[in-house]
Amino acid sequence: MKEQINELNEKLTQTVSFSSYGFSLYAKDEIDFAYKYHRKENEVIDKITYSFEKDKWGEKFSLSSIGFGIVIPIVNTILGNIEFEKKFYLPDDEYTVNQIPDYDKKNDYYSDLIDRINIIENKNINSQVFEHVKIEFVNQLNETVLPFFFQIKSLQDINDKILEKEQWQNWSNYIFGKTYFKAMIILKLVGNEKRYNEFTTMYISRIEEAIKNGRDDLQAYLNDVIKLDQYLQSNVHKDLV
Structure with missing residues (x-):
């Protein structure tokens, strides 16, 4: 065959x-x-x-x-x-x-x-x-x-056509896999600090609230979101670009 x-x-x-x-x-x-x-x-x-x-x-x-x-x-x-x-x-x-x-x-x-x-x-x-x-x-x-x-030629295109245009709850329709981790990285790489700070503050707060309401299974995920945020805020990633 x-x-x-x-x-x-x-x-x-x-x-x-x-x-x-x-x-x-x-x-x-x-x-x-x-x-x-x-x-x-x-x-x-x-x-x-x-x-x-x-x-x-x-x-x-x-x-x-x-x-x-x-x-x-x-x-x-x-x-x-x-x-x-x-x-x-x-x-x-x-x-x-x-x-x-x-x-x-x-x-x-x-x-x-x-x-x-x-x-x-x-x-x-x-x-x-x-x-x-x-x-x-x-x-x-x-x-x-x-x-x-032809629709996506750069990180900036993802920022402009998805992250800025769509509500964050819909990002997973377009960004594959670890959607919110990837979104945080892209926002940081294109220098969209306003959207980055708005999203991470809101997202971390939502996860913390869910944990307070009994979702202990989210603790490790919260730790990972915070770890990624700290990594990106340190600008260590700029050495990779």
Whole structure:
């Protein structure tokens, strides 16, 4: 089956030509048949992933969907430099932003690709189906994925289009993973002291109030928020920029 997948992916990349858009393959999972491409532009890395999904018997394969998002490496670097009480997994290439307000072409993290039509069944490639799927893949790339990347080109864009525009309760719709930690870092990096101070004061106060009302499980989280605040206020992070 591996040979068939490699054959299909070669045909797909010949059509799409990721390199013409500035993307290069940086990771390939030959067990899950997943392919990851990235493009670095200044402080931002644009990422595209897709995979050939198999059924539980491993006899049918479909080209799943296009996953895409934006990575700001310095944000992950700062998070990785702090010893938090509550440990969490943070890969170097974890998305910073995976959605943007008012971007009506993207409704969720994965953009579904025409109902999981099987391209391979019992090791046989259906060329006609693959051509159809390939066209849909290219259409989504051009109509949804690439325009998405034009929306965010810098930390300042995240500040202006998300952190300043949206209520803090909605930030998690757009900023992936440890949303509020990442938001604090971004606000500090762009020098938005007013918004930073307003948010951290409010957020710490809310957590403290919750703990007073019996949420003892939040104590370690509160300690981590305070630790991050102290780290950012010390300006140690400036040595990493």
